[in-house]
Amino acid sequence: MIEVENLTKRYGDFEAVRDVSFGVEKGEILGFLGPNGAGKTTTLRILTCFMGPTSGRASIAGFDVVEDSMQVRSRIGYLPEQVPLYREMTPRGLLHYYGRLRGMNKADRLAKIEQVAAEVAIDDVLDKAIGKLSKGYRQRVGLAQAILHDPEVLILDEPTVGLDPRQIAETRSVIKDLAGDHTVILSTHILPEVSMVCERVAIINRGQIVAVDSPQELIASMAQHERTYVRIRGESDPTGTLTGIEGVTAVGPDREASGEGRAFIIESDAGADPRPRIASAIVQGGFDLLELRPLAMSLEEIFVELTTEEEKEEVETQ
Amino acid sequence: MRVLVIAGRELKALFLSPIAYVVLALYFGIMGLIWWLITSQTFPAEYRLFAHEMHVFILFFIPAISMRAIADERRTRTLELLVTQPVRDWEIVLGKWLACVGLLALMLVGTMQFWGLMHLWTEGALDDLPVLTAYLGLLLAGMLYVAIGVFCSAITENQLIAALVTFTIIIGLYFVRILGASGTGFWQDVFQQVSTTYHFDEFARGVLDTGHVVYFLLGTFVFLFMSVRTLESRSWG
Numbered sequence: 430m431i432e433v434e435n436l437t438k439r440y441g442d443f444e445a446v447r448d449v450s451f452g453v454e455k456g457e458i459l460g461f462l463g464p465n466g467a468g469k470t471t472t473l474r475i476l477t478c479f480m481g482p483t484s485g486r487a488s489i490a491g492f493d494v495v496e497d498s499m500q501v502r503s504r505i506g507y508l509p510e511q512v513p514l515y516r517e518m519t520p521r522g523l524l525h526y527y528g529r530l531r532g533m534n535k536a537d538r539l540a541k542i543e544q545v546a547a548e549v550a551i552d553d554v555l556d557k558a559i560g561k562l563s564k565g566y567r568q569r570v571g572l573a574q575a576i577l578h579d580p581e582v583l584i585l586d587e588p589t590v591g592l593d594p595r596q597i598a599e600t601r602s603v604i605k606d607l608a609g610d611h612t613v614i615l616s617t618h619i620l621p622e623v624s625m626v627c628e629r630v631a632i633i634n635r636g637q638i639v640a641v642d643s644p645q646e647l648i649a650s651m652a653q654h655e656r657t658y659v660r661i662r663g664e665s666d667p668t669g670t671l672t673g674i675e676g677v678t679a680v681g682p683d684r685e686a687s688g689e690g691r692a693f694i695i696e697s698d699a700g701a702d703p704r705p706r707i708a709s710a711i712v713q714g715g716f717d718l719l720e721l722r723p724l725a726m727s728l729e730e731i732f733v734e735l736t737t738e739e740e741k742e743e744v745e746t747q
Numbered sequence: 748m749r750v751l752v753i754a755g756r757e758l759k760a761l762f763l764s765p766i767a768y769v770v771l772a773l774y775f776g777i778m779g780l781i782w783w784l785i786t787s788q789t790f791p792a793e794y795r796l797f798a799h800e801m802h803v804f805i806l807f808f809i810p811a812i813s814m815r816a817i818a819d820e821r822r823t824r825t826l827e828l829l830v831t832q833p834v835r836d837w838e839i840v841l842g843k844w845l846a847c848v849g850l851l852a853l854m855l856v857g858t859m860q861f862w863g864l865m866h867l868w869t870e871g872a873l874d875d876l877p878v879l880t881a882y883l884g885l886l887l888a889g890m891l892y893v894a895i896g897v898f899c900s901a902i903t904e905n906q907l908i909a910a911l912v913t914f915t916i917i918i919g920l921y922f923v924r925i926l927g928a929s930g931t932g933f934w935q936d937v938f939q940q941v942s943t944t945y946h947f948d949e950f951a952r953g954v955l956d957t958g959h960v961v962y963f964l965l966g967t968f969v970f971l972f973m974s975v976r977t978l979e980s981r982s983w984g
């Protein structure tokens with residue numbers, strides 16, 4: 430549904446987006462994840478025909494964003510960063526306005542406004558001035574605007590920024606419900622959001638895509654080392670015993686742990702399961718093994734790893 | 748069609764802001780005062796004098812009407828949403844321009860009460876033709892000024908700057924003729940041809956000449972075209 434090929438965008442000498450390629454299947458929700466200034470908004474602005482790329486191509490539903498811009502525009506709904514809306518208008522007036530711009534006739538507009546207002550739960554504020562609405566309501570008015578014309582593709586730039594936890598949860602569930610009928614790209618720098626809402630993630634850093642995969646696959650493939658959590662009771666310090674185990678690369682105390690005994694996080698080479706060796710080493714060392722379990726690498730750690738590795742490389746090449 | 752949708756929203760916003768009411772009230776107040784001053788000196792007054800005053804005072808009000816057109820949408824970032832609708836950039840510029848011209852037309856229509864009064868006082872002896880051409884001249888000049896205003900509104904997100912630059916340009920075009928008065932030959936011609944007063948005078952005298960009509964339409968086109976190019980550049984994003 431969405432194809433992006435070797436997209437590059439330069440602002441003067443500065444390359445905000447460099448050789449970005451990815452695709453989104455029909456009905457899928459893709460999370461576009463990256464730290465501030467990574468180039469998320471820039472990429473989305475090219476997809477929404479706000480501006481053209483310096484080089485590369487992007488197409489939506491088979492239409493090129495530069496050559497068939499009008500075709501693309503009529504197929505997408507866009508919620509820009511910070512939800513810019515006319516403050517003096519009411520949500521109803523605003524939805525009629527965008528509906529008219531999109532060529533919907535009156536009967537169509539009336540029916541669709543009822544429908545989307547119910548979908549994003551803004552029925553009770555339809556006739557209040559937008560400037561007087563809470564941030565959460567404004568965000569939902571923005572979403573209503575984006576889905577009013579039943580677009581094939583939804584492009585949402587940080588749709589949950591600045592909301593309180595309850596509003597975030599509501600907005601996420603609205604977005605989740607929208608997938609299936611719509612193909613969605615949503616940008617964010619909040620990690621849990623991606624694993625909660627998206628089926629696939631594209632991680633972008635300094636203008637480049639560093640990974641595209643499902644959150645689960647990403648976690649599996651990125652685990653360069655296995656980590657094991659152990660809790661041990663004993664008289665002496667078990668660190669020496671633990672570091673001596675074959676395949677173990679690092680041992681650190683888990684400072685967050687509390688309770689009986691001492692807790693450690695053991696890192697070992699990926700592949701071989703180190704648990705039997707750890708268990709027998711502890712018992713042979715004369716300690717009591719209270720707890721032992723493998724730790725999965727979180728998406729957060731993968732994100733940090735991917736985006737900081739990149740920085741290290743940059744420093745080295747400079 | 749989309750041009751009208753955009754113009755309609757803009758006009759509504761002008762009345763909600765409430766720039767439109769303030770502009771209309773002040774303009775009618777000032778023109779009433781001037782009408783009283785003119786008629787108290789010469790009676791029955793020439794409508795031509797009055798038309799010149801109307802021209803002078805729209806110079807002060809047009810920057811206030813056009814300043815928000817694009818600048819305010821840039822400031823509030825609603826422009827990003829507007830330009831990503833299935834709408835051409837020229838439709839946006841034309842819609843904005845049309846809304847401002849609509850408000851200007853209301854100002855001009857409002858002053859037609861004095862035309863009616865004049866008819867009563869002169870008992871039908873008033874020659875309507877110069878009045879009609881004067882109004883046409885005012886509308887055409889106003890269209891050019893609004894186009895300049897829309898352009899200035901497109902190059903900044905600060906409404907005050909947009910208004911000040913607009914005012915500077917249109918006052919300049921109004922007075923540039925004075926520069927020509929001291930010069931001779933070529934430069935005198937140039938300054939005269941560029942100045943709006945030179946062309947407007949002819950309308951106020953009751954002369955309808957295509958050359959003068961073309962001057963205002965061409966000027967309008969040039970500034971609207973530059974506005975579209977500014978919007979297209981997306982350098983404001």
Ligand SMILES: Nc1ncnc2c1ncn2[C@@H]1O[C@H](COP(=O)(O)OP(=O)(O)OP(=O)(O)O)[C@@H](O)[C@H]1O
Nearest residue numbers: 440445463464465466467468469470471472618984
């Ligand atoms: N119009 C512009 N002119 C010059 N540089 C720009 C422009 N827009 C963005 N940039 C730069 O391009 C880079 C990418 O910006 P972009 O807005 O795409 O990042 P982002 O991933 O959306 O960040 P954020 O999470 O802060 O929204 C940034 O370094 C930014 O400063």
Ligand SMILES: [Mg+2]
Nearest residue numbers: 469470471510
């Ligand atoms: Mg951004």
